[in-house]
Amino acid sequence: MGYHQAVKGTHLEALPYGRVYNFSAGPGTLPVEVLEEARDDLLNYKGCGMSVMEMSHRSKDYEAIHYETIRSLRTILNIPDDWGVLFLQGGASLQNAMVPMNLAIEGKTPNYIDTGTWGHKSIGDAKKLGPVHIAWTSEPSNFDHAPEDDEPNFSDDVSYIYFTSNETIQGVDYLRDPKFAPDVPVVCDMSSNILSRPMDLGRYDVIFAGAQKNQGPAGVATVILSPRALEIASQKDLPLMLSWKKAHEADSIHNTPPCWAIYMCGLYYKWVIKEGGLDEMARRAEKRSSLIYDVIDQSEGFYIGHAQKKNRSKMNISFRTVNEELDKKFIQEAEANGMKTIAGHRSVGGMRASMYNAFPVSGAELLAEFMKDFAKRNA
Ligand SMILES: Cc1ncc(COP(=O)(O)O)c(C=O)c1O
Numbered sequence: 001m002g003y004h005q006a007v008k009g010t011h012l013e014a015l016p017y018g019r020v021y022n023f024s025a026g027p028g029t030l031p032v033e034v035l036e037e038a039r040d041d042l043l044n045y046k047g048c049g050m051s052v053m054e055m056s057h058r059s060k061d062y063e064a065i066h067y068e069t070i071r072s073l074r075t076i077l078n079i080p081d082d083w084g085v086l087f088l089q090g091g092a093s094l095q096n097a098m099v100p101m102n103l104a105i106e107g108k109t110p111n112y113i114d115t116g117t118w119g120h121k122s123i124g125d126a127k128k129l130g131p132v133h134i135a136w137t138s139e140p141s142n143f144d145h146a147p148e149d150d151e152p153n154f155s156d157d158v159s160y161i162y163f164t165s166n167e168t169i170q171g172v173d174y175l176r177d178p179k180f181a182p183d184v185p186v187v188c189d190m191s192s193n194i195l196s197r198p199m200d201l202g203r204y205d206v207i208f209a210g211a212q213k214n215q216g217p218a219g220v221a222t223v224i225l226s227p228r229a230l231e232i233a234s235q236k237d238l239p240l241m242l243s244w245k246k247a248h249e250a251d252s253i254h255n256t257p258p259c260w261a262i263y264m265c266g267l268y269y270k271w272v273i274k275e276g277g278l279d280e281m282a283r284r285a286e287k288r289s290s291l292i293y294d295v296i297d298q299s300e301g302f303y304i305g306h307a308q309k310k311n312r313s314k315m316n317i318s319f320r321t322v323n324e325e326l327d328k329k330f331i332q333e334a335e336a337n338g339m340k341t342i343a344g345h346r347s348v349g350g351m352r353a354s355m356y357n358a359f360p361v362s363g364a365e366l367l368a369e370f371m372k373d374f375a376k377r378n379a
Pocket of ligand 1: 025026090091092093094118164166167168169189190191192210211221
């Protein structure tokens with residue numbers, strides 16, 4: 001019996017509704033239970049006679065969903081009451097502009113750490129709004145690692161420090177909550193690893209993340225603000241949709257919020273809590289990612305991982321084979337065997353296996369078996 005019947009059969013049968021293993025980097029796989037609950041509520045949300053998409057954002061029913069979603073995120077991350085939790089539109093990308101607008105201080109310089117495509121983009125946007133100091137970059141080694149805490153070279157007049165905890169495209173993760181020396185606000189783009197492990201909130205002042213990887217669907221970004229960040233932002237007089245202060249004062253109902261996306265995040269957060277919280281999410285991430293990294297490490301050079309071992313992402317595994325022809329063949333065969341969206345980002349090439357919280361461990365088992373079989377047949 002070939003690989004196709006023996007391995008694919010058992011693992012794909014584990015999935016309901018004819019679903020496949022979706023390795024997309026975002027929007028990514030959602031928990032089936034969350035999709036089922038949304039389906040059941042779709043036409044008539046809990047007897048209100050309408051869907052969440054059709055409800056006034058000022059209605060009691062929507063307000064209940066909205067505040068419960070905020071409470072669930074506070075519970076999962078242990079966010080104190082004097083911190084802000086915002087749900088904003090514009091994706092994670094809008095925060096590239098909102099961070100300097102809300103946090104920059106006249107006469108001081110934002111310091112950025114550049115570990116890959118997303119950090120790089122944030123720097124590009126911040127530079128349009130004022131001078132920026134790049135305290136550290138891994139560009140010379142093609143963004144394959146993150147710095148140790150004492151490596152960045154901060155300027156004397158730093159206003160805030162900015163870093164990307166997990167570079168989704170390169171698959172580079174700090175795997176810790178860094179503690180940099182200057183006592184200034186620390187901003188983190190946590191889009192692709194938020195809620196994937198317990199963390200020390202006290203190391204951060206601003207955490208933001210597009211929802212479509214580890215929290216829900218596209219259309220909303222979460223922004224978490226420390227009292228220190230709120231204090232700085234409260235001094236700014238910015239247009240409504242660019243102001244953290246105005247969003248915070250209105251609990252993110254300063255205009256029509258992305259109600260459906262927030263509702264979906266609420267279901268997702270409840271799922272995280274029910275499954276065992278961040279400890280359990282971390283355990284699953286470790287299991288999934290080590291299955292794949294073990295195959296890479298034991299492949300005698302057939303597979304090459306992009307990130308250095310000390311910064312290997314547990315969410316996005318970027319790797320390739322020895323040549324582009326084989327990469328193409330790998331992607332085609334993987335697709336034919338129910339492993340979809342596994343091509344690497346066009347800027348890096350090769351393959352990328354993104355496995356967020358909701359990605360089943362059985363999908364990582366299938367990929368690991370397939371990788372071993374593919375290497376045997378093509379080495
Ligand atoms: C780390 C990181 N930051 C920012 C973004 C941009 O997110 P959005 O498309 O929500 O603007 C992405 C998207 O993949 C990402 O992975």
